[in-house]
Amino acid sequence: MILETQGLTKRFGGLVAVDGVSLAVRPGEVLGLLGPNGSGKTTLLNLISGALRPSGGGLRIGGHDMTGARPDRIARAGVARTFQLVRILPSLTLKENVMVPAAYGPDRLWGDLLAARVRDCLSAVGLDARADQSAGDLTYIDQKRLELARALAARPRLLLLDEWLAGLNPTELQDGIALIRKLSGDGLTIIMVEHIIDAVRALCPRSVVMNSGRLIADGPTSEALADRHVIAAYLGEDADA
């Protein structure tokens, strides 16, 4: 298993944002992580990437215990991510943005190898022509592209995408889906939080669904989506809204 969580829990004061989530992900899987707004998806990704320390439960990455490990250690163990609210490094160039995880991640590249890795990753998302521009000058969509290129520069084993496809227009969405499919074809394990159900159906053979911090379904995507608890959870959200 590349990722195993055992009863992973995160409390914010009285609120239990992630409530005893146990999950196992095999190498090469593309897993959809679904659930209504506020159900704890981002918090779960934060626990896996080390952005947050769990209040309880265990986390294993690539068979090693990483419970409570700092994010830099988890990154060096081969986990990379994008953020729901995109986070680029605005005062650095595109090239420098992408250099960072290649230089500090699992491979610790420098010099020619680093330059080659940076070129590869920028061209994978179609930004290679603008390598020397300042990242702060990019449009929102290009910032999302850059963020993915940066995550890929670490050559991660596990990639966490938090609504990376959100906000793309139909053409960009098709490109994005094709790109993720290609990454998966190269053997990358991906966990993707996504609200665009068509994209989930297209990319994820398996999905898990969260509601109020708990996992309420885990299985083949079409079955998970047809589960009556899942339907109730989404309907419940509609009724609240």
Place this chain on the structure above:
Amino acid sequence: MGYVFSAIAFALLAVLPLFAGDYGTGLLVGLMGYVVLASAWALFSGPTRYVSLATVAFFGVGAYVVAVLNEVLPYPVVLFCAALTGAGMALVVGLSTLRLAGIYFVIFTFGLAELVRQLITWFEVNVTGTLGRYIFLDLTARDIYWQLLALAVLTLGAGWWIRRSRLGLALRVIGDDEVVAAHAGIPVARTKLVLFVISATIITLVGAVQAPRWVYVEPSIVFNPTVSFLTVIMALLGGANRLWGPVAGAVPLFLLFEWLSARFPDHFSILLGLMFLAVVYALPDGVLAALERIRRPSVLKETKA
């Protein structure tokens, strides 16, 4: 080409005090002191954007180590002890404060200088029973100037090297977004700590090297908060993110402040405070960067969707 130019400039600076009179050499000592202080401050605070007002805490401790040890140990050993004390103190301070964000860090570092001064005063009065100390070292103003010049070369050399290294990249990432830095594999706390210690050690050495100029030393003399504020203004105004920025800020501002403090001794603190606020709010990237922005205003950032 750059090396040749630097070597010539260095040689010229080294012979300068031979032609300057006593007053001129005294001025050069003060000037070179601030060149090193501003450059060393910028090593850490430039890329990370942590505005530290602890400069005089380290500077004063450096001077005090010399005051305490100058009669018991040979001079090079005294300097070494000063550096070690500064590094040790920076390690403790860094471990306890580098998690603080923004304004809290500024306030803590400001308080630190006062705390150290009160501690030393208390210790001297209650334990050793002497408030003031004398420094009898056979060092001329020229000797001190040359030591400071060497420190300046060392500091700029370190800045040059860090800029080209993995460490420099890490610091710039930390300055932009610590969360991203950590998720890219950068050990954020350790990186900040290393730079803070390097910067503080150099600052401590400036205090140690300059101490013999005072002859008589007591806490209120060596822990003068003006030093911290001047350093910040010089580094920020010149541009703390450029290798030569702090130097470019230190030279004209040192001369300006010398003139101001002689001309308006009663209002100097107010002028200083106003300049500090103006620089921190209006020109955090420095004058050079502001000029560049004015020359090419077309590059406007696109805002997030």
